[in-house]
Amino acid sequence: MIRIAAVGDVHLDEDVVGRFRPALEELPDCADVLLLAGDLTRHGTEAEARCVAQEFGGLGVPVVTVLGNHDHQCDEVPQVVKVLEDAGITVLEGNGVVLDCAGGRLGVAGVKGFGGGFAGRCASDFGEPEMKAFVRTTTDSADRLSRALRSLDCDVLVALTHYAPVPDTLAGEPLEIYPFLGAYQLGQAIDSAPTALALHGHAHAGSERGTTPGGVRVRNVAHPVIKQAYSVFHLGDHLDQGEVSRMSVSGT
Amino acid sequence: MSQHRETGIGPPDEYVEAEIHRLLAEDPSVAEQGITVVRRETGLVLYGEVESAHRREEILRRVAERFPGVPVTAEIGVIRTEAPTQIEQLP
Numbered sequence A: 001m002i003r004i005a006a007v008g009d010v011h012l013d014e015d016v017v018g019r020f021r022p023a024l025e026e027l028p029d030c031a032d033v034l035l036l037a038g039d040l041t042r043h044g045t046e047a048e049a050r051c052v053a054q055e056f057g058g059l060g061v062p063v064v065t066v067l068g069n070h071d072h073q074c075d076e077v078p079q080v081v082k083v084l085e086d087a088g089i090t091v092l093e094g095n096g097v098v099l100d101c102a103g104g105r106l107g108v109a110g111v112k113g114f115g116g117g118f119a120g121r122c123a124s125d126f127g128e129p130e131m132k133a134f135v136r137t138t139t140d141s142a143d144r145l146s147r148a149l150r151s152l153d154c155d156v157l158v159a160l161t162h163y164a165p166v167p168d169t170l171a172g173e174p175l176e177i178y179p180f181l182g183a184y185q186l187g188q189a190i191d192s193a194p195t196a197l198a199l200h201g202h203a204h205a206g207s208e209r210g211t212t213p214g215g216v217r218v219r220n221v222a223h224p225v226i227k228q229a230y231s232v233f234h235l236g237d238h239l240d241q242g243e244v245s246r247m248s249v250s251g252t
Numbered sequence B: 001m002s003q004h005r006e007t008g009i010g011p012p013d014e015y016v017e018a019e020i021h022r023l024l025a026e027d028p029s030v031a032e033q034g035i036t037v038v039r040r041e042t043g044l045v046l047y048g049e050v051e052s053a054h055r056r057e058e059i060l061r062r063v064a065e066r067f068p069g070v071p072v073t074a075e076i077g078v079i080r081t082e083a084p085t086q087i088e089q090l091p
Helices: A046-056 A077-086 A129-151 A175-181 A184-191 B014-026 B053-066
Strands: A002-007 A033-037 A063-066 A089-091 A095-101 A104-111 A156-161 A197-200 A209-211 A217-220 A231-235 A245-247 B036-040 B043-050 B072-078 B086-090
Touching (some): A002 A104, A002 A197, A033 A104, A033 A156, A033 A197, A046 A077, A046 A089, A063 A104, A063 A156, A077 A089, A095 A129, A104 A129, A129 A156, A156 A184, B014 B036, B014 B043, B014 B053, B043 B053, B053 B072
Parallel strands (some): A002 A033, A033 A063, A063 A089, A104 A156, A156 A197, A231 B086
Antiparallel strands (some): A095 A104, A209 A217, B036 B043
């Protein structure tokens, strides 16, 4: 069994430092890894990244993240990535990592992703250069996610994005803004590999659970959706199918 | 567009709602995209969740500053950060 803790959209700045830490200190007892689904900061400044490093660094479990749209706001992505990596946080964008856990090898592939919408109601690579650039940003991101997922040699494969790969986990958001919240191409990328679980954030008013057309479980772990410091998922073949959500026993 | 319009005068309308939405996202001191603005006869109601009490106060302060004549009430919560008491098993 592999134990994954995950949260997204924590939007750290000085006013939030310390709020997550007491719950994060419990992670070594209940998870093998912490995955962060982007929007770690409010504006993507180096100073805010230092707040993230302070809050999510040195936890005793590996921390793997993708960036979100907020983390791009101030055009300081290289500085943000450096601060996070200096704190031991692995930042994924079109690549993956394999972690040796007690329950097997966990592969995580990640991209930020982008918008565009969902099958039959999406933007097309047609018309003005701006629209083509928009859609090509999405397809390029999905292609890189697919390649990263298929490149990993592991026992359990997880896809980590900021934008949503399916509309299921957007339920609660206004339909009109779905094209800004995710894209079906990300779901297609997830279905192109033997993915066990897909985690995303970005949709603060969305809902927790969905599946891709190919049947991969999708979870929206945006902090405003899960309303706790992080969610914990147990993945493994031997788990009881009927026990979808049980009370944890002494934090494990 | 907004500079040609006398804000704060008359009842809230769709343009005020749109401006508040953009203000909350684009104002560097707020940068919140998850706040819902609902128009009521009595004024505007803001719903949503933020990461700190300071951010809730900042939202109210900025909206009141920009639209001084519009009554605004807020139902904005600060998101809990407790450790989970349940796990989800994915066989």
